[in-house]
Amino acid sequence: MRVPFAQLHAPLFAVVVFGTLALSRLLSLVIPTDFYFTFQSLFSDRSPQNLLWSALGKTAAPLVAGLAAGLWCTLRWRPGSGQALGPRPGFVRRxxxxxGPTLFAAGFFAALLSAWPAMVYxxxxxxxxxxxxKPVFFGLYVLYMLGFGYVSLLGLLLAIYLHEHWQGGPPGTASVSMKELSRVGALWLFNSGLAATAMKLLTG
Incomplete structure (x- = not known):
């Protein structure tokens, strides 16, 4: 029986978690407070503003981390980079x-770490x-963490897709399909949008 996440790539997981947290911190210094997605309104009298755009801005960090990871995986592990494309079953399986599971887990864990103080205290x-x-907060943050996981995975798949698209190749040899990108992107938007909408209803 296959155990979920048993094959995680540990170094990639650690780098993506650290990169996501570092990028999130940098973005929090340059993005105006009203456009930055936080749960601060649950801890103070501050009314949230622009929650949908803020949620998208907040997930920019895991998206960029996922793109970088996808580019690295493609250049490091995809056979025949720079040559004519052909079927790559080994790379696709990887x-x-x-x-994929590594990036999803890294995004989820990065969001968990960023929320840990608020959850504990x-x-x-x-x-x-x-x-x-409190139960509602935890439920919303689970959605938020799932959004981080999906957007990290989306970045990985998007980097692989764009790299192979720019390289060119016979039809049917791509490692990532547009259908797969759309599915993961929809899951990201659903979770992030639901969390942002719920926050608006609770604190608006």
Missing amino acids: VRGQF WDLMANPAVAHL
Whole structure:
């Protein structure tokens, strides 16, 4: 029986988690507060603004980390880079069985680490007016973490897709299909959009 995430690429996982957290920190220094997606409104009297755009801006960090990881995986592991493309079943299996789960897990874990203080110290940090929303907060953050996982995976797949598209090749030899990109992108937008909409309803 196959154990989920048993084949994670440990070095890639660590680099993507660190890169996502570092990029998130840098973005928080340059993006205006009103356009930065946080759960600060649950801990203070601050009203959230522009939540949908803020959610998309917040997930820029895992997207960029995923793109960088996808480019590295393509250049490092895809056979015949720079040559005529052909079927790459070994690389495709590695993307599906190792790199994809690694990027999803790294994005999810990075979001978990960024939320950890608020999750642990909720009773001390939360605005008393919303302290009873602790289960709701945890539920929203699960959606947020899933969004991070999916957008990290989307970055990986998008980098591979674009690299192979620019290289050119016979039809049917691509490692990533547009259908797959659309599915992962839809899952990212669904989770991020649902979390942002729920926050708007709770604090608006």
